[in-house]
Structure formats: structure tokens, C-alpha cells
Amino acid sequence: MNSKQSIAQVITDNIIKALESGVAPWVKPWHSNGVDAPYNPVAKRYYNGINFIQLSMMPASTNYWVTYKQAQSVGAQVRKGSVGVPVVYFSPLEVTDKVTGDAKKIPMLKTYTVFNADQVDGLELPAPEELNEVDQIEACEEFIAQQNALIKFGGNRAFYTRDSDYIQVPDRAQFKSSEDYYATLLHEITHWTGHASRLNREFGKRFGDQAYAFEELIAELGSAMLCAHLKIDGQLQHASYIDNWLQVLKSDSKNILKAGALAQKVLDFTIKSEGA
Numbered sequence: 001m002n003s004k005q006s007i008a009q010v011i012t013d014n015i016i017k018a019l020e021s022g023v024a025p026w027v028k029p030w031h032s033n034g035v036d037a038p039y040n041p042v043a044k045r046y047y048n049g050i051n052f053i054q055l056s057m058m059p060a061s062t063n064y065w066v067t068y069k070q071a072q073s074v075g076a077q078v079r080k081g082s083v084g085v086p087v088v089y090f091s092p093l094e095v096t097d098k099v100t101g102d103a104k105k106i107p108m109l110k111t112y113t114v115f116n117a118d119q120v121d122g123l124e125l126p127a128p129e130e131l132n133e134v135d136q137i138e139a140c141e142e143f144i145a146q147q148n149a150l151i152k153f154g155g156n157r158a159f160y161t162r163d164s165d166y167i168q169v170p171d172r173a174q175f176k177s178s179e180d181y182y183a184t185l186l187h188e189i190t191h192w193t194g195h196a197s198r199l200n201r202e203f204g205k206r207f208g209d210q211a212y213a214f215e216e217l218i219a220e221l222g223s224a225m226l227c228a229h230l231k232i233d234g235q236l237q238h239a240s241y242i243d244n245w246l247q248v249l250k251s252d253s254k255n256i257l258k259a260g261a262l263a264q265k266v267l268d269f270t271i272k273s274e275g276a
Contacts, residue, residue, distance in 0.1 A: 007088055007111050011054050012253040018057070019242050019249075025057040026224045037228035038063050041117070041125055042070040048267070050260035051087040052225060055114070058085055064117035064125055071115065076123040084113035109257075133178070140182045140230050147270060149192050151185070158184045160191035162203055167192055182232050183223060190222035191215070193266045201262065210251070213244035214259065220245075221263035229267065 018025035038047040038055035041064050047055055055065055065085070068078050078084075090107040097104055117123050144151075150166040158169045167188040175181040194201035194215065204212020220241070227233070248255050 007086060007109065008253040008257050010086070011050065012249050012256050014057060015053075015256060016246060016249055019246055022242065024220065024242075026053050026221065036063065036231050037225070038065055040064070040066055040070070040114075041123070042066050042074055047087065049264040050257050052228075052264070053221060053256070053260050054087055055085060056224070056228075058116065060116040060118060062117045062125075064123075065114040066117070066120065066123065067112060067114055071120050071123060074123065076120050078115050078120050082115055082119040084115045084119075086111045087114055088112075136231060137178060140232065143230060143270070144182075144185060144189070147189060147192075149189060158188055160188045162191075162195060165192075165195055165197075179233050182230070183227055186226040186230070186232070187219050187223040189270065190219040190226065190263075190266050193222070193269055194218075199262075199265055199269055210248060213241065213248045214255065216241045217245050217248055217255075217259045218262045218266070221259055222266035225263055225267045226270065229271065 015025055038052055039045070040047065043066075046052070047065065055063070065087075066076075068084075071078050088109055088111050091110050092105040093108040094103055094105050096102070117125060152166055152168045153171050155168060156170055156174075158167075160167050167185070169181075169185055169188060172178075172181050175184070193199045194203060201215060201218065202211050203215050204210070248259075
């Protein structure tokens with residue numbers, strides 16, 4: 001588990017296994033106790049990128065995760081026999097350019113292990129933030145408005161068109177729930193961030209090609225992160241894309257690292273816009 005390939009392969013294999021059973025593993029059909037995205041209560045930060053995906057796949061009862069040393073630092077203790085989950089971080093490695101002789105730094109992917117709060121005795125957790133439906137809807141509406149995306153309503157399809165740079169979604173009344181409406185809109189907002197004037201991602205030209213499938217994977221992961229940020233449990237857009245995602249993941253295990261990083265950029269970009 002020391003190389004970029006090995007951790008990427010482990011995560012990819014877990015995702016492929018879930019997708020082949022018809023399940024998007026980052027979408028849980030239950031509420032986790034506490035926060036809605038993987039969170040470190042000692043460091044007081046959310047896990048992001050590939051670590052969001054990796055920890056969201058775990059069948060744990062909470063979204064709180066800490067290292068062994070972090071637990072000890074606050075007087076808590078990981079129970080004997082507990083099995084942790086590997087997560088990753090990039091550490092700069094200084095190397096010498098063989099041509100110029102100049103020193104440069106390259107990012108090296110390393111792993112460490114975290115344990116869920118339900119494996120730790122004596123760990124104090126923050127009280128969960130309770131949002132009623134009215135507050136939740138207000139938060140979603142404010143977030144969406146602050147993106148300044150052009151959104152048109154009507155019809156029976158949800159999509160983003162890059163050429164004209166607008167989002168189209170059916171009227172809200174056509175959705176089964178408010179959560180499904182917002183989850184769909186957040187999926188299309190994720191696509192919207194990829195425009196050349198924003199995050200400038202490559203879009204595929206037709207359903208089924210690799211670039212199209214990769215963009216849809218980013219949109220799925222990005223909207224999952226946005227739903228967690230806004231505490232929305234709506235149905236994501238994964239069902240019709242599973243076969244295409246499998247092709248992307250099987251072609252190169254590092255694709256999940258790239259997709260996770262690009263989805264994190266979507267979250268960072270939209271949250272920055274939210275606070276603008």
C-alpha cells in the first residue's frame with residue numbers, strides 16, 4: 001500500500017464491485033449520525049477528494065474518522081482489534097532534474113489509516129447540526145442563487161448545454177421530492193462548473209465515449225459532495241451511467257484519483273462562489 005497504483009487499485013476495485021451490483025457506493029440509503037460528509041473531529045476538517053469517496057463507501061454508523069494518534073491526543077482509545085481504513089495525502093518530494101540539475105518538488109501519494117468513531121472509546125463528538133426542511137430549502141436556494149448560473153425550467157429532461165452555457169431542469173413540481181429536485185440541480189451545476197470560463201474540463205461529445213463517461217463520473221461525485229455540503233439526501237443521477245463508469249475505472253485505476261480531485265475542485269469553486 002505504498003504506491004499510487006496500489007491505493008488507487010484498492011479503491012477502484014471496491015467501487016467496481018459495488019457498481020457491478022448496481023449500487024453507487026458513495027450514496028448511502030441511510031442517515032449517518034452527526035455530519036453528512038466524512039469529518040475529522042480532532043483536526044476539525046472534512047476529508048476531501050478521494051478520501052471523501054473512500055470513507056463514504058464504508059458501512060460505518062458515523063461519518064467521524066480519526067487516526068490512532070489523534071484519538072490518543074484527546075484521551076480516547078481505538079479498541080483493540082479494530083481494522084482501520086486507508087486514506088491518502090500528497091507529500092512533496094524534492095528531486096533533481098536529470099537534464100538541468102535543478103531541484104524540484106513532485107507530489108508523492110502516501111497513505112495513513114483512520115478509524116471510525118464507533119471504533120474509538122472516549123472520543124467526544126460535536127453535537128449534530130439539526131436543520132428543518134424550511135432551513136434546508138433556504139440554504140439550497142441561497143447556494144444555487146450565488147452561483148449565478150443561467151437556469152431554465154420546464155420540459156421533461158435535466159441537462160446542461162455547454163455551447164449556450166445554461167442549465168435546463170423540469171419544474172420543481174414534477175419531482176417526487178424537494179431533495180430529488182435539488183440533487184438533480186446540483187448534478188447539472190457540477191457540469192456547469194466545467195465550462196471553459198470556469199474550471200475548464202473536457203466534455204465528451206456523445207454518450208458512451210470515454211470523455212463523456214469521465215465527466216459524468218465527476219458530476220456524480222461532485223453532486224454527492226455538494227449534497228453532503230447542503231445536507232440533501234436526494235436521488236443522484238447514477239443509474240444509466242454505471243456501465244460507462246465501469247469502462248473508465250477498469251481502463252486505469254488512477255482515474256478514480258483524478259475524478260475525485262476534479263470533483264473536489266467543483267466543491268471548492270462553488271463554496272467560494274457561495275461566500276462571494
